[in-house]
Amino acid sequence: MIFENTLSFARKMDRNDSLKKFRTQFHIPKVKGKTALYFTGNSLGLQPKSTKKFIDQELTDWAKLGVEGHFHAKRPWLSYHKFTKKALAQIVGARPSEVVAMNQLTVNLHLMMVSFYKPTAKRYKLIVESGAFPSDQYAFESQVKFHGLNPDDAIVELKPRDGETKIRTEDIVNTINQHGNTVALVLIGAVQYYTGQFFNIKKITETAHAVGAYAGFDCAHAVGNVELDLHKNNVDFAVWCSYKYLNSGAGGIAGAFVHDRHANNNALPRFAGWWGHHEGERFQMKKGFIPMPGVDGWQLSNFPVLSGAAHLASLEIFQAAGIKNLRKKSILLTGFLESLLNDIDKEGKHFTVFTPKNVKERGCQLSIAVKHDGKKVFTKLTKAGVIADWREPGVIRVAPVPLYNTFEDVFLFSEILKKALAK
Ligand SMILES: *Cc1c(COP(=O)(O)O)cnc(C)c1O
Numbered sequence: 001m002i003f004e005n006t007l008s009f010a011r012k013m014d015r016n017d018s019l020k021k022f023r024t025q026f027h028i029p030k031v032k033g034k035t036a037l038y039f040t041g042n043s044l045g046l047q048p049k050s051t052k053k054f055i056d057q058e059l060t061d062w063a064k065l066g067v068e069g070h071f072h073a074k075r076p077w078l079s080y081h082k083f084t085k086k087a088l089a090q091i092v093g094a095r096p097s098e099v100v101a102m103n104q105l106t107v108n109l110h111l112m113m114v115s116f117y118k119p120t121a122k123r124y125k126l127i128v129e130s131g132a133f134p135s136d137q138y139a140f141e142s143q144v145k146f147h148g149l150n151p152d153d154a155i156v157e158l159k160p161r162d163g164e165t166k167i168r169t170e171d172i173v174n175t176i177n178q179h180g181n182t183v184a185l186v187l188i189g190a191v192q193y194y195t196g197q198f199f200n201i202k203k204i205t206e207t208a209h210a211v212g213a214y215a216g217f218d219c220a221h222a223v224g225n226v227e228l229d230l231h232k233n234n235v236d237f238a239v240w241c242s243y244k245y246l247n248s249g250a251g252g253i254a255g256a257f258v259h260d261r262h263a264n265n266n267a268l269p270r271f272a273g274w275w276g277h278h279e280g281e282r283f284q285m286k287k288g289f290i291p292m293p294g295v296d297g298w299q300l301s302n303f304p305v306l307s308g309a310a311h312l313a314s315l316e317i318f319q320a321a322g323i324k325n326l327r328k329k330s331i332l333l334t335g336f337l338e339s340l341l342n343d344i345d346k347e348g349k350h351f352t353v354f355t356p357k358n359v360k361e362r363g364c365q366l367s368i369a370v371k372h373d374g375k376k377v378f379t380k381l382t383k384a385g386v387i388a389d390w391r392e393p394g395v396i397r398v399a400p401v402p403l404y405n406t407f408e409d410v411f412l413f414s415e416i417l418k419k420a421l422a423k
Pocket residue numbers: 104105106107133135136189193218220221241
């Protein structure tokens with residue numbers, strides 16, 4: 001696609017956008033009375049207008065029915081998690097039996113590591129990306145210590161080469177192969193939260209399996225952003241949160257994927273709870289945990305219906321839009337942003353974009369390292385109505401989200417940035 005870096009081109013793209021109606025289904029925040037240029041869907045997705053209706057339904061059913069809502073609510077609470085399965089399966093490329101909405105992201109990361117990180121004297125290494133999201137780092141470190149191991153020895157960090165920011169797939173493959181049969185688990189953020197790199201899930205999983213290790217992915221920044229094909233790619237497990245691209249509200253219910261080949265493997269150790277117990281006997285209150293087949297067997301607690309309702313509202317929109325269509329638009333939208341950025345700073349005096357240039361290696365986010373006075377530039381953007389994300393020492397992350405951002409948003413952002421950079 002050849003982009004013209006003009007407002008009229010942006011508007012033409014918006015007119016021809018088959019997904020344009022979805023923007024009207026979201027509340028877009030205002031800055032000083034003007035609709036904001038919102039580019040932080042990678043941090044907190046916007047609220048669908050339908051969310052209120054979904055939550056109100058549960059409040060109404062609770063008021064009217066009390067405990068009977070478990071059976072007689074419009075969407076009976078007892079099976080509420082099941083209503084999310086179809087959409088989640090489509091979004092992450094899985095079978096409905098492989099996905100479940102439950103807990104919070106870091107909780108799910110721990111639960112999955114309990115099952116898939118089972119170090120032995122010989123096979124104990126955990127291969128992760130360097131600079132992983134802090135919560136993930138703390139989870140890795142504490143899991144390793146829990147098994148009585150030394151994190152400095154057990155955790156192997158994949159790093160970019162000197163002077164590079166992306167981690168090359170060939171380097172990941174070589175590192176896994178080097179550590180060979182000492183590797184217990186390869187666990188990577190499918191899309192890196194800071195650089196925006198989208199890793200090669202298929203290749204990483206294949207390589208991990210070839211040395212006899214498991215492969216898991218933290219899809220916090222990938223779910224609803226890129227196509228994951230978790231089932232086809234043979235991933236062992238994945239986890240994600242729902243408040244970023246999935247627009248399900250701050251601290252909303254998270255999700256997990258376990259591949260169906262582990263569905264009936266009761267030998268996998270796990271931390272159990274009653275919601276993971278064999279459904280038909282759940283209320284017999286008997287001793288002896290019998291897990292449900294599939295990822296459902298990893299559930300612990302009864303379903304949080306209010307945050308689940310917000311989740312469902314957003315999932316309905318994803319089903320209507322389709323992840324393939326969203327990704328198609330996303331590639332254009334982010335490509336347009338990239339083209340505009342290149343135009344603003346042809347010689348790279350002001351900033352560098354360190355997200356991979358190859359569209360297959362990124363989602364919608366671009367990370368911009370500002371060379372001078374980054375914070376000042378960011379403040380100017382904010383004052384001009386841009387909501388973006390700031391990371392010390394000088395990084396601005398911008399995520400044009402195909403569900404509700406427009407080509408015009410992206411164009412206007414570039415104009416504001418241009419002005420903010422001018423002394
Ligand atoms: C957002 C994010 C988290 C946050 O964890 P919560 O348990 O939802 O608070 C963790 N890991 C990654 C990679 C993230 O992007």
